[in-house]
Amino acid sequence: MIKSDPDVEVYALGQHIRMSAHKARRVIDQIRGRPYEETLMILELMPYRACYPIFKLVYSAAANARHNMGFNETALIISQAEVNEGTIMKKLKPRARGRSYAIKKPTCHITIVLKDISKEKNYFIWLRKYGWVYKDKYTDVRERYLYMMDLYRNRMTWANREMIWPYRDSEVLWDKK
Numbered sequence: 001m002i003k004s005d006p007d008v009e010v011y012a013l014g015q016h017i018r019m020s021a022h023k024a025r026r027v028i029d030q031i032r033g034r035p036y037e038e039t040l041m042i043l044e045l046m047p048y049r050a051c052y053p054i055f056k057l058v059y060s061a062a063a064n065a066r067h068n069m070g071f072n073e074t075a076l077i078i079s080q081a082e083v084n085e086g087t088i089m090k091k092l093k094p095r096a097r098g099r100s101y102a103i104k105k106p107t108c109h110i111t112i113v114l115k116d117i118s119k120e121k122n123y124f125i126w127l128r129k130y131g132w133v134y135k136d137k138y139t140d141v142r143e144r145y146l147y148m149m150d151l152y153r154n155r156m157t158w159a160n161r162e163m164i165w166p167y168r169d170s171e172v173l174w175d176k177k
Contacts (some may be wrong), residue, residue: 009079010069012061017053021085021108024050028081028110036062036076037112054110061112071116079115080090083108 017024027050031039036058043055045116058078065071092100 008116008119009060009113010065011080011111012057012064013112014053014057014110016086016107017110018089018105018107019050019053020106022085023048024054024108024110027054028049028083031058032081034078036073036078039078051102054112055140057110057112058114061114065114065116069116071114072118074161075116075118076114077117078112080111082111084111085109165173 027046027048030046031042031054034042040055041059043051043058058126062073062076065076066073086109089105089107091103091105093103094100
């Protein structure tokens, strides 16, 4: 199950795509973690049949990002890509002497998640500015954020809050000292 952050991520889901999940995974593994524009070039040049439906999904996810969220396409990367097996279509092929052979046609479900890294970079710069990230390392940022939100929700007194967060609200928002 793919969980996405609604502020910086958008996704596109393709269901019942008529190909084996194994063959689609071969292509998905090549594009995971790459920028959007580079992914489109790779998918156009790869010789596999799975490239076209994946190309359409990536393009659709980028259109969702541009139209629904207002993201810039140059700042998008493929953060998550997933292929799951779908239902199997079964047919009977008539053969000689009244026999029939079962023919199985597999399907798959493909999910593409795009992340806007420009928003991610701005968030990281803000965290570094106020001392939540040290030496460009990710150090329990989410836990500190949740702790601060808990403090604000519980309406801590100024005396207790200043011990934990040395800046006044006006300094944090407008850089006034």
